[in-house]
Amino acid sequence: MxxxxxTAPAVPTxxxxxxxxxxxxxxxxxxxxxxxxxxxxxxxxxxLDQARGTPLTLVNGAAGxxxxxxxxxxxxxxxxxxAWLTVEVGDRRPGVFWAYVLQxxxxxxxxxxxxxxxPADATGVDQKLLAALAAELNDRDRPVxxxxxxxxxxxxxxxxxxxxxxxxxxxxxxxxxLVTRTEPLLPLHRYRAAGELTEIRxxxxxxxxEEAVTLLELHGLSLPVDAARPLVDxxxxxxxxxxxxxxxxxxxxxxxLYLKEFEADRSTVADFLLTEVLKGQPEExxxxxxxxxVLERFCPDLANALTLRNDAEPILAGLHRDNAFVEHLxxxxxxxxxxxxxxxxxxxxxxxxxxxxxxxxxxxxxxRRSGLLPETLAHGAxxxxxxxxxxxxxxxxxxxxxxxxxxxGDLTELFSHMGxxxxxxxTDLVRAARDLSRYDxxxxxxxxxxxxxxxxxxxxxxxxxxxxCALLEALAARLTGCPPRAERAAEAADELRREVxxxxxxxxxxxxxxxxxxxxxxxxxAGHFEDARAAxxxxxxxxxxxxxxxxxxxxxxxxxxxxxxxxxxGRAERKALAAVSEAERVGLPQPxxxxxxxxxxxxxxxxxxxxxxxxxxxxxxxxxxxxxxxxVMAAGRALATARLLLVRGKARAAVEAAGPAVSAAxxxxxxxxxEALVAAAAHLAEGRPGEAAELLQGVSGDQPACAAEAAxxxxxxxxxxxxxxxxxxxxxxxxxxxxxxxxxxxxxAQAAEAAGDTATARRxxxxxxxxxxxxxxxRPFLDTGAWLRPLLATAxxxxxxxxxxxxxSPRRGERPPPQSPPSPLVAVELSGRERDVLERLARMMSxxxxxxxxxxxxxxxxxxxxxxYRKLAVNRRGDAVRRARDLRLL
Numbered sequence: 001m002x003x004x005x006x007t008a009p010a011v012p013t014x015x016x017x018x019x020x021x022x023x024x025x026x027x028x029x030x031x032x033x034x035x036x037x038x039x040x041x042x043x044x045x046x047x048l049d050q051a052r053g054t055p056l057t058l059v060n061g062a063a064g065x066x067x068x069x070x071x072x073x074x075x076x077x078x079x080x081x082x083a084w085l086t087v088e089v090g091d092r093r094p095g096v097f098w099a100y101v102l103q104x105x106x107x108x109x110x111x112x113x114x115x116x117x118x119p120a121d122a123t124g125v126d127q128k129l130l131a132a133l134a135a136e137l138n139d140r141d142r143p144v145x146x147x148x149x150x151x152x153x154x155x156x157x158x159x160x161x162x163x164x165x166x167x168x169x170x171x172x173x174x175x176x177x178l179v180t181r182t183e184p185l186l187p188l189h190r191y192r193a194a195g196e197l198t199e200i201r202x203x204x205x206x207x208x209x210e211e212a213v214t215l216l217e218l219h220g221l222s223l224p225v226d227a228a229r230p231l232v233d234x235x236x237x238x239x240x241x242x243x244x245x246x247x248x249x250x251x252x253x254x255x256x257l258y259l260k261e262f263e264a265d266r267s268t269v270a271d272f273l274l275t276e277v278l279k280g281q282p283e284e285x286x287x288x289x290x291x292x293x294v295l296e297r298f299c300p301d302l303a304n305a306l307t308l309r310n311d312a313e314p315i316l317a318g319l320h321r322d323n324a325f326v327e328h329l330x331x332x333x334x335x336x337x338x339x340x341x342x343x344x345x346x347x348x349x350x351x352x353x354x355x356x357x358x359x360x361x362x363x364x365x366x367x368r369r370s371g372l373l374p375e376t377l378a379h380g381a382x383x384x385x386x387x388x389x390x391x392x393x394x395x396x397x398x399x400x401x402x403x404x405x406x407x408x409g410d411l412t413e414l415f416s417h418m419g420x421x422x423x424x425x426x427t428d429l430v431r432a433a434r435d436l437s438r439y440d441x442x443x444x445x446x447x448x449x450x451x452x453x454x455x456x457x458x459x460x461x462x463x464x465x466x467x468x469c470a471l472l473e474a475l476a477a478r479l480t481g482c483p484p485r486a487e488r489a490a491e492a493a494d495e496l497r498r499e500v501x502x503x504x505x506x507x508x509x510x511x512x513x514x515x516x517x518x519x520x521x522x523x524x525x526a527g528h529f530e531d532a533r534a535a536x537x538x539x540x541x542x543x544x545x546x547x548x549x550x551x552x553x554x555x556x557x558x559x560x561x562x563x564x565x566x567x568x569x570g571r572a573e574r575k576a577l578a579a580v581s582e583a584e585r586v587g588l589p590q591p592x593x594x595x596x597x598x599x600x601x602x603x604x605x606x607x608x609x610x611x612x613x614x615x616x617x618x619x620x621x622x623x624x625x626x627x628x629x630x631x632v633m634a635a636g637r638a639l640a641t642a643r644l645l646l647v648r649g650k651a652r653a654a655v656e657a658a659g660p661a662v663s664a665a666x667x668x669x670x671x672x673x674x675e676a677l678v679a680a681a682a683h684l685a686e687g688r689p690g691e692a693a694e695l696l697q698g699v700s701g702d703q704p705a706c707a708a709e710a711a712x713x714x715x716x717x718x719x720x721x722x723x724x725x726x727x728x729x730x731x732x733x734x735x736x737x738x739x740x741x742x743x744x745x746x747x748x749a750q751a752a753e754a755a756g757d758t759a760t761a762r763r764x765x766x767x768x769x770x771x772x773x774x775x776x777x778x779r780p781f782l783d784t785g786a787w788l789r790p791l792l793a794t795a796x797x798x799x800x801x802x803x804x805x806x807x808x809s810p811r812r813g814e815r816p817p818p819q820s821p822p823s824p825l826v827a828v829e830l831s832g833r834e835r836d837v838l839e840r841l842a843r844m845m846s847x848x849x850x851x852x853x854x855x856x857x858x859x860x861x862x863x864x865x866x867x868x869y870r871k872l873a874v875n876r877r878g879d880a881v882r883r884a885r886d887l888r889l890l
Contacts, residue, residue, distance in 0.1 A: 015103075019095040019122040028086045028100065029107040031072045032149075037218040037243070040073055041211060044200065048074045048177075051198035052145075055167060056191050057197070058175045058184070061205045062323040064240025064275040064336075067179045070205070075147055075177075081110040082145045092156045095119035096120035098129070101146070110144045112136060132161055134169035143173050151180040152322075156578075160185035182322045194855070202323065206237025219246035221255050231259050234338050241339055244268045246580050264339045265346030267496035273343050277324055285315050289326075290351060293344035294359045294382070296375070297335045305366040306359050357383045368392050374407075381414050386422035394426040397504045399468040400511040402433045403475075404550045412437065429468055438477050439629035448472050463499035470496060471511055474518035478525075481631040481664025486522035490515065490535075509544035513551035516542075521558055521632050527669040527703075528561055535563070551588040553579045557596035561636060565670055567705045568737030569604050569775045570886070576600040599636040606643045607739060609778040614644050634660035635671040642678040647779070651682035673699050673706035680713050687718035701729030704736040708743035712783065720751050738771040743780045745771070746788075753787055765791055769800040776886060781805055830868065830889065837864040842881045842890050 017023050048071070051057040085104040091097040099119045102112050116132040119125045137144060154160065164186050167176050178184055191197035207215065209228045218222050223231075225378050235241035245259055248267055252258035264270060278286055291306040292298045303312035316334050319326040325337035336344065347358060360383035367376040372398050380389030393399055393411075401407045415430055428451035435444030448469070455465050457642045470493040477486035493515055497505065505512065520536035522530075539555035542548040556579035563572035579597035598621045605614035618641060624633075638660050645654035658678035660671060676695045683692035692713055699710040708728050714723035727744050730736070749764035766786070772780065781788060783802075792801050830838065833854075840850045847865075851858045869875060872883045884890045 015099070015118045018099045019119050020146050024100070024103050026107075028088070029084055029104050031076055031084050032068055032086075032213060032279070034069055034073055037215070037246075038069055038073070039211065039215045039218060041070070041207075044070055044204065044750075045074050047079075047198070047200060047204070051177075051200075052175055054191075054196045054198045054199050055170075055172070055175060055497050056186075057175070058188070059177065059179045059200045059205075060183070060323065061181070061200075061202045062238070062325055063181060064238060064272060065202060065205045065323075066239030067205065071147055071177060073148065075145065078145060079142075081105075081108045081142070083108040083110065084147050085149065087148055087150045087153045091154055092159070094121045094125045094156065094159050094162060095122040097154065097156075097159050098125045098162070101148075102133070104146070105144065108144070110140075128466070130166055131169070134166045137166070137170035137173035140173040143175050145175045145177065147177040148180065148778065151178045151184060151711075152182040154184075157185055157208060185289060205239070207232060207239060207242055208237065208423070212242055216241055216246050216249075219250055221234075221244075221246055221249055221259075223256060223259065227256060227260070236337055236339075238337070238339070241269050242444070242543040244272060264342040269339055270343045273325065273340055276349065277340065278344070278347070281324070282320075284309070284311065285319065288315055290311060290344055290348045291355075291359055293336060293341050293348055294379075295363060295752065296378075297329060297333050299332045299334070302363065302366050302370075303505055305362050312772065319713045319875045329768065360384055361388075364388060364392075364556060373398055376640060377414060381417065386415075386418045386427055386586050387424040389620070390422065390426035390430040392419075394429055394468050394841070395464050397464050397467065397500065397508045397511055399429060399433050400471060400508060400514050401428075401547075401690070402437050403514055404510045404547055408437060425451050425465060429465065433468075436479070441476070441479055441629060444472075445476055448476060459857075463496050464504070467493060467496040467500055467511070471515050471518075474515045474522075478518040478521045479629050479631070481522075481525055481662070481666055481668070483522040483526040483528070483666055485665075486519050488517045508547070510547045510551060512811055513539045513542035513544070513548040513555075517551040517555045517558070520555060521630075524558055524562060525631050525635075525664070525668045525671070526666060529566070533559065533562055546586040549582060553583045554594055554596065556582060556599065557594065558632065560597055560600040561632070563737070564603055564739075565703075565705055566735055566737055567708075567739030567741070569607055569739055569777055571737070572600050573604050576604075581738065594619070594630055594633045595624045596633055596636055599633070599640050603636070603640040603643065606640060606647060607779045608776045609647070609782060611644065611647060618644070629662055631660060631662050631664045631668065631671070635668060635674070638671075638673050642674075646678060646681055649685075651685045655679050655682045670703055670706065673703045673710075677706060677709050677713070680710070684713055684716055693717045693719050693722065697724075699726070701726065701731050704730045704740045706739045708747070712743055712780070715747050715750055716785070723747055724751060738775045738777055739780075742768045742777055744773045746780055746784055749791075750784065750787055753791070758791075762791060762797065765797055766800060769797065769805070773800065773804055777806060778805055834864050834868050835889070837861060838868055838880065838884055839890065841865075841868075841877055842884070 013708060048057065058065045059071055061067050072084070075084060083101075083104040085100055087097075087100075091100060096119075102116070102118060102216075107114060112133055113136060117126075117129050117627055119129065148154075163176075167174060188197060207224050209232045212228045212232050213223055216228070231242070231245065231417045235245070244267065245262060248262065249255040249258045278289060281289070285648055288303060288307050288309075288311075292303050294306075295302065298306075298316075300313035300316055303316065304310050313332075316326060318324075320328045320334065325340040327335050327337060329335055330735040335341075345356075364376050364379035364383060364385065366390075367379060373392065376392050377389050380392060382388070393401075402411050412434055415434055418427060418430070428447055430450055432444050432447035435447060452469055455462070455469065458804065470489045473489035474486050474493075477483065477489060493512075497512075516535045518541035520532045520534075520539060521536060523532035536555040536559050540550050540559060542552055556575050559577060560572045560575035563569075563575055580601075598617045602617035605611070605617065618637070621637070638658050642654040642658040645651075645657055655678060658675045660675075676699060680692040680695040683689070683695065696710045696713060699706050701707050707726050711723040711726040714720075714726060724747075727747060730740070730744070745764045745768040750760040752758075752764065753761035768780070772778070781792075791797055792806060798806070836854055840853060845853065847858050847861050851861045854861070865877075865880075868880055872880050881890065
């Protein structure tokens with residue numbers, strides 16, 4: 001070297017080929033291009049930005065989840081140096097992999113020095129090279145971002161170990177981003193524990209409905225968010241699925257309809273999934289996926305039952321780990337991505353034609369052994385094996401589910417496809433139950449007889465089947481108005497319960513609850529009120545949550561009717577409202593069941609002279625099918641409707657409405673008495689007192705409420721002696737409520753007033769007002785006629801009637817207040833805090849005082865007050881307190 005010349009700095013040798021001598025493919029270092037319809041999702045970009053605080057970021061999702069475009073979009077916005085490498089299958093060899101990593105670093109402006117060198121052998125790499133690379137990265141002022149896309153193609157454990165070594169020793173000089181379909185062979189648990197790992201997985205990569213709407217707009221499609229939700233649910237927010245659907249929809253004449261109803265197996269989505277997911281799997285895995293496609297969910301044992309092999313457990317775990325559209329539900333259960341499942345089922349019919357029914361049959365038998373009844377029935381039906389499906393329902397004591405509201409619609413629909421070829425006793429029982437649930441008595445009873453005849457010859461499981469028969473017999477007895485038949489069914493059920501495994505009875509409490517409800521209804525129809533109360537009270541307290549909601553609601557509605565028939569309006573209202581609340585609590589449609597609670601509330605509203613409310617409640621139940629075949633329901637409707645028509649002066653229409661529109665095997669004494677009362681009231685209104693009195697000959701003191709009303713009609717017909725005799729015959733045993741005592745007192749008061757005994761009349765009217773005010777019972781006073789008005793105008797009777805029966809006296813200078821509208825149907829379920837606020841409201845405490853007493857803010861108290869007002873259907877504090885007292889909430 002000549003004197004005076006300085007040595008030029010060493011320039012790193014830059015290889016232009018990999019260790020095999022092949023030139024580097026520059027496309028592997030380039031950021032993938034984003035299409036014009038690419039949607040930047042800022043929430044994910046922000047997450048990747050935050051991830052730079054950790055050395056390792058994992059973007060893990062299925063094929064087409066949008067991983068690569070997300071990472072490329074994010075990387076394009078970063079300040080250099082950012083190295084990108086798309087991994088290929090050949091990179092499984094350590095020498096090739098590291099040669100490409102080093103070249104990616106050089107391509108981004110972060111060249112490695114000669115000290116690092118380059119791999120000379122495709123099958124291995126010198127440890128010194130890795131150490132030198134890690135040391136140089138650690139010395140950098142600005143860290144290098146290295147994105148390894150398609151990292152799932154790296155399957156060599158030694159490459160993973162080497163990458164972990166470099167990442168660990170590079171310190172803050174390297175931020176590594178792995179974009180992969182599968183779990184990388186790295187000690188992720190250690191990075192998680194140290195807080196050095198950021199993960200973006202399938203759930204976060206999934207498009208939201210709002211993002212899907214924006215993506216569709218980029219494709220020229222306009223769809224409201226609500227319409228996009230089903231598409232997002234069906235695709236699970238899968239990016240490729242949404243894009244492919246959008247592209248296909250653009251070619252459709254009705255894009256919105258296409259996105260709603262497209263056939264997955266005949267779309268480009270099917271091509272993508274079959275190519276990218278199914279065909280890349282081994283033959284055994286493909287066979288398993290095709291077979292389990294008939295299942296909503298599956299576990300390894302169930303999958304083995306379909307494949308007749310025993311290798312499902314590792315295959316399913318691997319598919320889930322590899323994001324192969326197999327989703328883990330927990331506890332070893334899995335499900336297929338919805339679109340993947342649709343496509344696999346269509347592919348199954350092509351590759352293995354005729355196998356699908358057999359797969360459903362195998363699944364049904366495995367599920368039945370495992371005690372999974374709903375899925376057993378679904379697969380038994382799908383296999384067309386109706387004898388098996390019906391037998392499973394009966395043997396499991398689950399036939400009551402055809403009546404319980406929450407699952408009844410699904411079961412009815414499922415068994416509606418059962419053909420006449422199914423002729424087992426169990427299928428006859430299911431057919432009978434289905435018909436009776438729809439109040440088709442003729443067909444239901446015929447099929448029940450067939451079932452009982454077949455069971456006598458060939459019982460599948462005698463106790464379970466016979467107990468199911470007892471339930472249907474009790475229902476048939478209720479609907480035909482035959483109490484003795486209901487009693488026989490109940491006796492048979494008591495004996496059979498001893499023969500049925502206890503765990504089945506515990507599993508299906510709805511069966512006994514339904515049976516007791518039917519028995520109680522039949523007893524009520526017969527006028528055996530105390531026996532009815534015993535059965536209905538037991539049913540109302542049945543355990544089981546949602547499974548017994550319908551019998552609980554119905555039994556409480558019948559108990560409400562019992563209270564009403566005994567003259568206890570307040571009790572009837574509270575029990576009816578409890579029935580309505582019970583149905584609302586579990587999400588049953590309103591009105592549900594028989595709707596008898598609404599009818600009781602309507603009758604109570606008539607007696608309180610809340611006529612608009614009564615009509616609204618009757619209208620709500622007008623379309624219920626039970627009203628045309630259930631005697632108690634029909635009589636309840638007739639009673640409420642006829643009384644409302646009478647009050648409105650429509651006597652003839654009331655008489656026509658009074659008779660129940662069903663035929664019953666046994667006459668109901670209370671229904672017959674109420675029908676006679678309406679007819680007698682109509683005759684009296686039309687000026688035929690003699691005929692009115694004649695119709696009341698059959699009314700006795702055994703029906704206290706009817707007897708009190710009949711006495712009032714007898715008195716109005718001029719038969720004072722007959723009226724008093726009828727009142728004297730009432731045998732209440734202390735059970736008669738204000739509706740009885742008030743009417744009786746008014747009849748005796750009118751008789752006393754006519755006899756000139758005004759003092760006795762005033763005393764009896766005072767007692768009647770005191771009893772009626774508590775119940776807001778207005779109707780008996782409005783029906784008494786003109787003789788009462790002068791008495792009510794005298795003190796202290798005017799004070800007792802003021803404000804609820806007659807308008808209160810206005811203060812000097814004030815106008816009379818307008819009459820309050822009738823209270824609407826309300827729920828009585830107040831929260832604990834709402835009750836606390838209501839109690840303090842009744843003590844005349846201010847909002848601020850309530851807030852201080854409860855240690856909450858005044859705004860919180862106002863919020864609770866608004867809720868209380870809404871539930872009680874009032875607008876003012878005083879009205880809320882009065883209404884709460886009427887409902888016995890205070």
